Amino acid sequence: MRLNGGLERLRRCASNLAEILVSIDEMRLVTENGQERLGMDVGESMTGISSPALPSRFLIVTLGERYLALNAESICGLLTLEEMGNVEHPTVHGMVYGAIDLADRLRVPNDQDGANTRVVLLAEREARGSVRVTTVQGFLEFPLSQILPLPMQFSGPERHWYRGMILFEKKHCVGAEHSVGS
């Protein structure tokens, strides 16, 4: 799937990004939202799809003041609130993207109605979901091998929420003047 064309052209990542980004496990996020699992165990990692050594593109978003990285392979669209309309679960091309209250799940405050709020449409195989984020920062590229595991001291359910952590060197910030999937 491709990012919906014409929604917006994402800007270059800001140079003041946090130096550590947390990579969300989109697969688990979507499948644990009550979506049909279609035979794939939620513990199965999507990181096995791409070669760990090859760069993968991540959409960097903020939720509250947390920086999160979403694998672009799981993203099939970005909507403004206006584009989404007055619905709880956005529907695009007849596909319903069930709303996932990520802020509630992560227990972080989130201005979900701010001017920069965006709705990220996620899809993993046939499972779909949508997440409201505070801002969209842009894209960064990292090899999957660069994702560090979450320290073991994080022992709660968050271990299932995150792929791991990305150490962000500001010099590695790459531009993203084009859309996902292009």
Added chain:
Amino acid sequence: MLRTGQQHHPETARQSWQLLVFSVGGRRLAVKTLEVSGISQWNESIPVAGRTPFVTAVVRQGQIVLPVFDLAASLHLTVQGSSPLCLRVKHPLGKMAMCIDEEIPILSISRLGSTV
């Protein structure tokens, strides 16, 4: 960054521990020096949303990411000073970082269960 609180007594070495005494929210606490991996200035931590009590952030030190244990919160205290310190301690699951008061920690000796 450390100052010695007491003269060392070699004859008691077998029955004593060397301790690092530090403060959090003005409360004096101690940890065995063998369990300390370092002390440095506190750098901004990066919050990580989760549900593990008092483990809600990480700090980066070069290419290493350390989880932060919020010792002050666990004691219902607030770290004092405008330049807090980062105490890195060893843990069975890996090193951890704690934010402590800016007061410089001291080395001390504990003998037979009492600190001198």
